[in-house]
Amino acid sequence: MTITGLLPATAEDQPYTDDISSGPVIYMSAYGLRVNVPVVTTGVDIWSGTANVIPIPPLAGEQMSVVSTSAQDGVAGTGALTIEIHYIDANGLTQEEIITMNGVAAVNTVALNIRFINDIYVITAGATKAAVGTITIFPVGVPATVYTQIDIGKTRHVNTSKMVPTGKVLLIEEFDAAGASAGVQSVDVRLRVTSMHGILIPVTPPTTIFISEDNALVFNSTTSASYLTPIIVPPLAIVKVSAYALGAGQDIQASWHGKLVIAP
Numbered sequence: 001m002t003i004t005g006l007l008p009a010t011a012e013d014q015p016y017t018d019d020i021s022s023g024p025v026i027y028m029s030a031y032g033l034r035v036n037v038p039v040v041t042t043g044v045d046i047w048s049g050t051a052n053v054i055p056i057p058p059l060a061g062e063q064m065s066v067v068s069t070s071a072q073d074g075v076a077g078t079g080a081l082t083i084e085i086h087y088i089d090a091n092g093l094t095q096e097e098i099i100t101m102n103g104v105a106a107v108n109t110v111a112l113n114i115r116f117i118n119d120i121y122v123i124t125a126g127a128t129k130a131a132v133g134t135i136t137i138f139p140v141g142v143p144a145t146v147y148t149q150i151d152i153g154k155t156r157h158v159n160t161s162k163m164v165p166t167g168k169v170l171l172i173e174e175f176d177a178a179g180a181s182a183g184v185q186s187v188d189v190r191l192r193v194t195s196m197h198g199i200l201i202p203v204t205p206p207t208t209i210f211i212s213e214d215n216a217l218v219f220n221s222t223t224s225a226s227y228l229t230p231i232i233v234p235p236l237a238i239v240k241v242s243a244y245a246l247g248a249g250q251d252i253q254a255s256w257h258g259k260l261v262i263a264p
């Protein structure tokens with residue numbers, strides 16, 4: 001895909017803040033946290049899961065299961081009662097599904113073609129108003145392959161990875177990173193995408209190639225970058241943030257922000 005220019009989101013060329021409220025433009029962002037980053041020169045993804053690299057589902061999509069480590073995340077419990085999954089299907093379209101939790105017993109999705117999880121959050125809960133256990137989503141029968149999770153005491157997943165839906169272009173306008181450590185090594189935090197110059201690099205799990213679009217070197221510091229010319233990410237590309245560390249021990253927080261517009 002070659003992008004030669006982005007047309008205004010509306011015929012009136014109104015400010016995109018107005019476009020967001022009227023529908024043609026959708027705000028998109030992601031936030032992640034990685035506690036105690038290990039020594040990984042090949043990159044460790046910024047999310048709350050335990051794997052160094054966030055797994056990518058097959059292109060055809062698949063059915064998934066949701067489960068908690070606590071029985072309180074379920075009917076009559078004090079934790080999460082229902083969660084909502086926002087995902088990209090096998091056709092690249094955005095879809096949603098609500099799951100009624102059943103504690104430590106896995107609940108399968110109705111959808112059979114989930115290609116990528118963009119968001120997962122609690123929509124109803126008991127007295128705690130949050131997850132009591134760790135809620136994970138994974139391929140049916142393969143609980144070790146966690147695609148994302150809601151942590152204890154949280155209401156939403158903490159994950160810097162998202163996929164751009166078909167028919168849309170993502171314009172990344174801001175990238176933020178922060179690190180805190182008792183160690184002596186800084187960490188290279190990189191904003192990475194499966195595209196280059198707005199052209200998609202085909203997603204081919206598990207050997208998908210990510211290109212660094214920006215990076216920040218952090219050590220007990222915070223940095224923020226705003227782009228006058230946004231980073232263009234084409235349909236079906238994946239965005240994520242990864243850390244590269246020569247010394248273990250830093251806690252890394254990262255986020256990015258942008259907007260989805262109709263692809264030209």
